Amino acid sequence: MGRAWMGLLLLAGVGMAYRISQPGPLWPPAPVSQPPGLVLAPDAPRQTAMGKTAPIDYQDLQLQPLARFEFDARLLSLAWYTRGAEADYSPVDLGIAWGRMSDSAHIDQLQWTHGTRFLNYRYMDQPPIPQRELDRSIANLHVLPADEYVLRRIEALRPGERVRGSGLLVAAKRADGWHWTSSLTREDTGNGACELIYLTAIEVH
Numbered sequence: 695m696g697r698a699w700m701g702l703l704l705l706a707g708v709g710m711a712y713r714i715s716q717p718g719p720l721w722p723p724a725p726v727s728q729p730p731g732l733v734l735a736p737d738a739p740r741q742t743a744m745g746k747t748a749p750i751d752y753q754d755l756q757l758q759p760l761a762r763f764e765f766d767a768r769l770l771s772l773a774w775y776t777r778g779a780e781a782d783y784s785p786v787d788l789g790i791a792w793g794r795m796s797d798s799a800h801i802d803q804l805q806w807t808h809g810t811r812f813l814n815y816r817y818m819d820q821p822p823i824p825q826r827e828l829d830r831s832i833a834n835l836h837v838l839p840a841d842e843y844v845l846r847r848i849e850a851l852r853p854g855e856r857v858r859g860s861g862l863l864v865a866a867k868r869a870d871g872w873h874w875t876s877s878l879t880r881e882d883t884g885n886g887a888c889e890l891i892y893l894t895a896i897e898v899h
Contacts, residue, residue, distance in 0.1 A: 719849050726854030728768070730799035734856050735792045738880070739765035739833070741863070750864070750892065752838060753783060757864040757892055761878060764860040766899060768796035770832070771808040771853050779872060780811065780836065784890070786848055788835040789813040790857070794823050795831035811836065811888070830880045834888040838864070847896050859896035863889055 728734055742762040750757040767790035775781035789808050794800055800822040804815040813834035821828050839845040840861065851857060863876040876890035 723772075723850075723852040726852050728798045728854055730797065730802070732797060733794060734796040735767045736796070737766060738792055738831075739763060739767065741878070743878075744862075750862075752866070752892070755783060755866045755868055757838070757862075757866050759862045759864055759892075760876060761863045762860075763863050763889065763891055764858075765790060765792070765833075766856070766858045767792045767833075768801075769851055769853050769855050769857050770801070771806060771813065772848070772851060773808040773811075775811070780874065783866065783874075784836045784838050785845075786837050786839075787811060787813070787888075788837055788848070788851075788857075789832065790835065791832045793827070793831045795828060796856075808834075813888075829883050833880075835893075836874075836876075836888050836890045838866070838890065838892045840892060840894040844893055844896060848893075851896075851898070856899045857896060858899040859893055861891045861893040861895070864892050866890065 740763070744759050744761055747759050750759065770789035770791050772789070773787045775785055775787070787808065789806070791801065803822040804817050807814045807816075811834075813832065815832075823831075837848065839848065863878060865873065865875040867873040874890055875886075877887050
């Protein structure tokens with residue numbers, strides 16, 4: 695075998711080793727098909743405000759709990775990140791939906807994209823349900839996995855599944871002044887509207 699081939703194999707091996715070391719599955723998971731006309735997850739997430747509590751140490755961050763957060767929702771998509779300050783702490787975003795937006799009959803009328811820490815959608819003429827209801831029935835969760843077990847559970851998820859999770863919405867800050875804060879309302883859209891969640895449990899329901 696020539697040196698050129700040896701070099702290519704070495705580079706491929708290094709690349710594969712690096713990829714394996716990063717969070718997330720090696721290949722995108724196959725979506726789970728759900729029949730139209732089925733409201734898979736009827737209820738909105740439950741959010742409970744918290745009083746002043748002690749911060750949580752998370753790597754080199756301090757996480758200030760803001761609210762308890764529980765969801766039983768349809769998983770629309772997962773997006774994994776390896777670049778940017780946020781990715782050092784939150785390697786994955788989960789796009790979730792509930793109520794009428796957990797029905798394939800409505801989901802399939804939209805074009806979905808998930809990237810750059812946003813969950814976006816487009817439609818041709820009219821939204822499948824009223825715009826305000828649509829926006830109030832989806833969320834993009836920036837996930838801070840509480841431990842390795844939670845991270846591995848996320849890696850096994852497939853879009854289309856009904857998932858149940860719980861944790862804390864938080865405000866994160868670092869000693870150098872860097873900060874990141876969760877939204878606390880279903881009424882907002884756009885920049886700053888995502889939930890930053892310290893996720894302590896998640897399972898397929």
